[in-house]
Amino acid sequence: MTICLLLASPTFADSDLPAARWANQQLPDARQEAQAKALMEELRCLVCQGQSIADSDAELAGDMRALVRQRIAAGERPEQVRSWLIERYGNWVSYRPPVEPVTWPLWLAPILLLLAGGWLLRKRLVRRRG
Structure with missing residues (x-):
């Protein structure tokens, strides 16, 4: 029970x-x-x-x-x-x-990830050409 x-x-x-x-x-x-x-x-x-x-x-x-x-x-x-x-x-x-100092990472993270992805893609494309 x-x-x-x-x-x-x-x-x-x-x-x-x-x-x-x-x-x-x-x-x-x-x-x-x-x-x-x-x-x-x-x-x-x-x-x-x-x-x-x-x-x-x-x-x-x-x-x-x-x-x-x-x-x-x-x-x-x-x-x-x-x-x-x-x-x-x-x-x-x-x-x-x-948007305040505590939430800056929430707003900046997507932008930083896009920039990092673009940089990696560019680096890979340059390597393939060369």
């Missing part, structure tokens, strides 16, 4: 509460819904980590979708909502990290 309870413990992770009203329901104003949807695509699910909150089925993602829709329906601009979420959860919640 104890073994069954231990094996079943992950099923207790989800709550039995119904989803928040705006978690899976669109806003009546199409312009506000478009703003909310665009913002939800830019925010990372804190549970799934590889999905946006728009694509995730996690409960927390549903709560975050509801929060985004509520704040936009209340008149906040998407950038204000995004800033509030970053303040609360950190830069990691956003797929668009700000």
Whole structure:
């Protein structure tokens, strides 16, 4: 019996509460819904980590979708909502990290890798010709 309870413990992770009203329901104003949807695509699910909150089925993602829709329906601009979420959860919640000294490697690494690849390709082509 104890073994069954231990094996079943992950099923207790989800709550039995119904989803928040705006978690899976669109806003009546199409312009506000478009703003909310665009913002939800830019925010990372804190549970799934590889999905946006728009694509995730996690409960927390549903709560975050509801929060985004509520704040936009209340008149906040998407950038204000995004800033509030970053303040609360950190830069990691956003797929668009700000350009600041801490994130310079994130922004510079792709450029450096492209330059290194181009240099290696050029070097190889010169060797083949000679």
